[in-house]
Amino acid sequence: MASLSLKKVSSAWIIxxxxxFICAIVFGILMRLNQGNDIKLSPNGFxxxxxxxxxTMIGIWTVAGMVGIQYLLSRYTTVSAKLNVFALVLTIIGxxxxxxxxxxxxxxxxxxxxxxxxxxxxxxxWATPLFLWSLAVLGIGWFVWSVGxxxxxxxxxxxxxxxxxxxxxxxDPEVTTxxxxxxxxxxxxxxxxxxxTAVILxxxxxxxxxxxxxxxxxxxxMKNLTYFFGHTLANEALYLGVALLYELLPEVSGRPKFxxxxxxxxxxxFTMIFVLTAFFHHMxxxxxxxxxxxxxxxxxxxxxxxxxxxxxxxxxxxxVYGNKIKWSLTNILFFIGVIGWMIGGIxxxxxxxxxxxxxxxxxxxxPAHFHTYNAMGNVLFCLAFFWWVANEFAxxxxxxxxxxxxxxxxxxxxFGFVLMFYxxxxxxxPRRFAFYPNELQIGMTTATWAAFxxxxxxxxxxxxxxxxxxxxxxxxxxx
Amino acid sequence: MNEYKFILxxxxxxxxxxxxxGYYIYKSSLNPEGDKSIKNPLRKRFFFxxxxxxxxxxxxxxxxxxxxxxxxxxxxxxxxxxxxAKQFNFIMSYQAINPKxxxxxxxxxxxxxxxxxxxxxSLDVNHGFGIYNSRAELVTQTQAMPGYVxxxxxxxxxxxxxxxxxxxxCGLGHPxxxxxxxxx
Ligand code: HEM
Ligand SMILES: [Cu+2]
Numbered sequence: 001m002a003s004l005s006l007k008k009v010s011s012a013w014i015i016x017x018x019x020x021f022i023c024a025i026v027f028g029i030l031m032r033l034n035q036g037n038d039i040k041l042s043p044n045g046f047x048x049x050x051x052x053x054x055x056t057m058i059g060i061w062t063v064a065g066m067v068g069i070q071y072l073l074s075r076y077t078t079v080s081a082k083l084n085v086f087a088l089v090l091t092i093i094g095x096x097x098x099x100x101x102x103x104x105x106x107x108x109x110x111x112x113x114x115x116x117x118x119x120x121x122x123x124x125x126w127a128t129p130l131f132l133w134s135l136a137v138l139g140i141g142w143f144v145w146s147v148g149x150x151x152x153x154x155x156x157x158x159x160x161x162x163x164x165x166x167x168x169x170x171x172d173p174e175v176t177t178x179x180x181x182x183x184x185x186x187x188x189x190x191x192x193x194x195x196x197t198a199v200i201l202x203x204x205x206x207x208x209x210x211x212x213x214x215x216x217x218x219x220x221x222m223k224n225l226t227y228f229f230g231h232t233l234a235n236e237a238l239y240l241g242v243a244l245l246y247e248l249l250p251e252v253s254g255r256p257k258f259x260x261x262x263x264x265x266x267x268x269x270f271t272m273i274f275v276l277t278a279f280f281h282h283m284x285x286x287x288x289x290x291x292x293x294x295x296x297x298x299x300x301x302x303x304x305x306x307x308x309x310x311x312x313x314x315x316x317x318x319x320v321y322g323n324k325i326k327w328s329l330t331n332i333l334f335f336i337g338v339i340g341w342m343i344g345g346i347x348x349x350x351x352x353x354x355x356x357x358x359x360x361x362x363x364x365x366x367p368a369h370f371h372t373y374n375a376m377g378n379v380l381f382c383l384a385f386f387w388w389v390a391n392e393f394a395x396x397x398x399x400x401x402x403x404x405x406x407x408x409x410x411x412x413x414x415f416g417f418v419l420m421f422y423x424x425x426x427x428x429x430p431r432r433f434a435f436y437p438n439e440l441q442i443g444m445t446t447a448t449w450a451a452f453x454x455x456x457x458x459x460x461x462x463x464x465x466x467x468x469x470x471x472x473x474x475x476x477x478x479x
Numbered sequence: 480m481n482e483y484k485f486i487l488x489x490x491x492x493x494x495x496x497x498x499x500x501g502y503y504i505y506k507s508s509l510n511p512e513g514d515k516s517i518k519n520p521l522r523k524r525f526f527f528x529x530x531x532x533x534x535x536x537x538x539x540x541x542x543x544x545x546x547x548x549x550x551x552x553x554x555x556x557x558x559x560x561x562x563x564a565k566q567f568n569f570i571m572s573y574q575a576i577n578p579k580x581x582x583x584x585x586x587x588x589x590x591x592x593x594x595x596x597x598x599x600x601s602l603d604v605n606h607g608f609g610i611y612n613s614r615a616e617l618v619t620q621t622q623a624m625p626g627y628v629x630x631x632x633x634x635x636x637x638x639x640x641x642x643x644x645x646x647x648x649c650g651l652g653h654p655x656x657x658x659x660x661x662x663x
Contacts, residue, residue, distance in 0.1 A: 430609070
């Protein structure tokens with residue numbers, strides 16, 4: 001069971017994450033308003049917001065999953081609250097460094113910081129090293145954290161059991177692996193590989209920076225490393241959220257726990273492999289990339305989606321369909337999150353098809369699909385956990401409120417916001433344009449509407465977050 | 480219907496279908512009469528996964544041959560265009576460009592209905608090379624990466640003025656980084 005210190009640090013995490021989330025949504029709305037010509041930011045203002053928004057969002061919703069994993073893991077094995085505090089401290093330091101490099105130093109390469117962009121300095125000179133070091137601090141903190149959590153899992157389960165391999169050969173093995181443990185293990189292994197890649201990438205950057213240019217990097221290799229790290233991290237973050245769903249959804253719905261089957265075991269082991277090569281789809285338009293990688297990219301993008309998404313969606317359908325469910329905000333958020341994940345997945349498969357990618361690559365279709373499975377997928381999975389845990393802290397899951405208005409605002413706001421991205425993306429409007437040329441009028445119109453929808457989403461989030469934070473704060477006064 | 484609308488429609492249909500399915504499943508859990516839950520979930524799941532894999536394999540087989548790497552590969556290009564991207568413009572020429580002293584040649588005019596090849600690279604950071612037709616639709620594209628040359632082949636079906644936009648974020652001037660050429 002979760003110790004009081006684990007509860008306290010989890011509360012501190014939740015409050016930090018949600019505060020940063022609100023700021024980052026506001027940055028997003030400001031960007032959309034600028035693209036719609038409703039406000040006038042300088043290009044520098046826009047691109048520092050874009051860089052901060054992208055990195056902050058991906059960062060907080062990865063750690064949100066980790067917070068949930070560690071909390072729920074305390075049901076199976078002893079977990080260390082100190083490890084969690086360590087990660088929190090490094091994360092806060094890292095985020096402060098990052099925001100100083102962007103907002104004070106004007107560093108603005110976007111989250112990709114594609115080599116050699118950080119060395120073509122159009123900002124304060126010190127901002128490049130500060131930015132790279134901020135990522136190093138975050139990377140080290142999360143690396144130690146994910147390795148630590150994996151070690152905690154391995155205290156209870158052998159490596160084979162953590163991957164649920166015994167379920168592949170036997171029908172009823174003596175030790176059964178809960179799906180939560182399997183998915184957490186698979187995602188943590190992926191995250192560790194990402195972070196190792198990030199460290200290699202940073203070392204290559206530092207080598208060139210501190211050798212004053214006598215060491216030169218290879219742009220194609222650096223691009224591959226960047227996308228391996230970024231794409232895979234974003235995917236694994238989502239899977240952490242899915243692990244929370246497997247553990248909590250049946251429980252809060254008053255249904256029997258999900259059981260491990262050879263299907264689920266196989267699906268997630270497959271996912272672990274496919275997801276690591278799907279990142280090649282970011283480089284379809286680099287024709288110098290070896291042809292084999294391009295083919296693997298499309299194949300892996302397709303088959304990374306089947307096992308994880310289809311198996312999970314079917315599990316949820318079988319759980320809900322025709323059974324009396326006790327609906328609360330927790331399982332509603334999980335349920336809507338699965339729908340958002342599926343819809344975003346369709347958008348992703350369309351874009352991951354090379355013959356479509358010619359006309360979709362780096363258009364707004366890209367933020368369209370990843371905002372769908374983040375803002376209407378993973379964010380909702382993690383919020384469902386936050387909501388559930390805040391009620392745990394408060395001592396009761398019972399609420400009489402129905403939250404109809406909040407959920408309605410969230411649905412209209414969230415899906416309306418991403419729909420504007422899809423429409424503009426299919427109309428060839430490029431992503432990452434601070435403002436649009438006149439012939440792309442549709443980019444401006446959709447941007448203004450998107451700002452409106454995003455505001456509805458923000459209002460719904462504020463309503464949910466307010467109640468979560470109020471309950472989390474109380475934990476600090478309990479003993 | 481053009482390709483762009485088709486992609487959007489396929490997506491929207493699928494999205495709406497998923498949404499309706501979700502709503503239907505949600506409704507079924509509010510006041511279930513009798514036991515309507517799904518029998519034999521394992522078998523049904525197996526069947527569904529096999530179907531889904533088959534659909535994806537068919538899609539792979541149909542779409543892979545349409546990849547840009549294979550387009551016009553066996554037709555020798557009738558014109559070569561060298562493109563060097565740099566913050567924040569494109570230098571284009573029929574002759575190879577000297578990176579030490581890059582300069583554009585005469586303005587570019589390309590023949591209609593004949594394969595042409597763009598040899599695209601960058602002199603500084605990564606850029607993109609996106610070709611838009613006169614209706615502001617993205618026709619084709621490739622990346623411009625320093626140290627590498629991407630060869631993009633295309634056959635223009637319509638005469639007119641084509642605009643080039645940078646499709647890889649490269650700095651403050653990114654949204655105004657553009658150029659154009661004529662197809663006759
Ligand atoms: C309603 C809330 C949100 C709004 C209004 C918003 C808005 C935006 C906008 C306007 C952009 C720039 C699009 C462009 O390329 O022109 C963007 C990019 C991005 N957003 Fe969001 N966003 C929201 C939520 C999220 C969430 C929840 C995540 C992730 C968990 C996220 C991650 C990103 C990332 C990674 C980028 C790319 C940044 C880059 O290109 O460097 N956003 N967002
Ligand atoms: Cu650019």
